[in-house]
Amino acid sequence: AQKVTQAQTEISVVEKEDVTLDCVYETRDTTYYLFWYKQPPSGELVFLIRRNSFDEQNEISGRYSWNFQKSTSSFNFTITASQVVDSAVYFCALSDLISSGSARQLTFGSGTQLTVLP
Amino acid sequence: EAGVTQFPSHSVIEKGQTVTLRCDPISGHDNLYWYRRVMGKEIKFLLHFVKESKQDESGMPNNRFLAERTGGTYSTLKVQPAELEDSGVYFCASSPQGTSGNKETQYFGPGTRLLVL
Numbered sequence: 001a002q003k004v005t006q007a008q009t010e011i012s013v014v015e016k017e018d019v020t021l022d023c024v025y026e027t028r029d030t031t032y033y034l035f036w037y038k039q040p041p042s043g044e045l046v047f048l049i050r051r052n053s054f055d056e057q058n059e060i061s062g063r064y065s066w067n068f069q070k071s072t073s074s075f076n077f078t079i080t081a082s083q084v085v086d087s088a089v090y091f092c093a094l095s096d097l098i099s100s101g102s103a104r105q106l107t108f109g110s111g112t113q114l115t116v117l118p
Numbered sequence: 119e120a121g122v123t124q125f126p127s128h129s130v131i132e133k134g135q136t137v138t139l140r141c142d143p144i145s146g147h148d149n150l151y152w153y154r155r156v157m158g159k160e161i162k163f164l165l166h167f168v169k170e171s172k173q174d175e176s177g178m179p180n181n182r183f184l185a186e187r188t189g190g191t192y193s194t195l196k197v198q199p200a201e202l203e204d205s206g207v208y209f210c211a212s213s214p215q216g217t218s219g220n221k222e223t224q225y226f227g228p229g230t231r232l233l234v235l
Contacts, residue, residue: 033222035223037226042228043207043228043229043231044226044227044228044229045209045211045226045229046226047223047224047225047226050222050223052222091161095222095224097221097222098173102148102149102166102168102173102213102215102221103149103213103221103222103223103224104166104174105151105163105166105174105177106151106153106161106163106211106224107163108160108161108162109160110159110160111160111161
């Protein structure tokens with residue numbers, strides 16, 4: 001069975017601080033996919049990034065960066081120079097593919113509420 | 119390209135009533151998923167359609183929940199009769215299939231907030 005753990009329930013930072021959201025996962029699959037989604041106060045789930053299990057390269061997109069380490073089963077998310085608009089709930093999730101090439105169900109962590117104060 | 123849409127955005131009903139939620143996936147996406155988040159808990163999978171067929175319905179909580187996807191386009195999720203514990207946010211997601219470069223990614227709709235009184 002797959003499991004995703006986001007130990008940080010809530011994080012509060014002051015604008016311009018850097019913040020890292022932790023994600024630890026468990027799976028028996030050798031090929032899997034990791035995701036981060038953002039849920040702003042408006043409620044929708046916004047896709048941020050997908051990472052394949054066979055690609056451990058870290059990724060940077062603007063102020064966002066992701067650190068994937070298979071050795072520790074972690075997929076952490078860092079926001080540099082945080083802004084008030086980054087305030088949201090962030091979810092880490094795990095999935096794999098079924099034989100037809102479709103994505104299997106996502107297993108979500110419990111989410112981390114990030115509040116960025118002005 | 120339009121994203122995943124869900125209707126209604128909010129629904130307030132009394133215990134014992136019936137509610138039907140609708141999801142329109144991204145055009146061309148064969149895969150459609152339903153999830154829900156009950157108060158304070160994790161987002162949990164309900165079921166997965168590939169076109170009009172149910173690929174996986176292991177997350178459906180009980181037989182009060184009925185999902186359909188006639189014609190392989192939009193999907194409905196009916197709760198009948200609704201109970202208090204059904205309150206939460208119901209999300210729909212879709213993904214492409216086969217050789218698409220984004221087949222692993224599920225794109226979510228805005229959710230339907232259901233409150234059962």
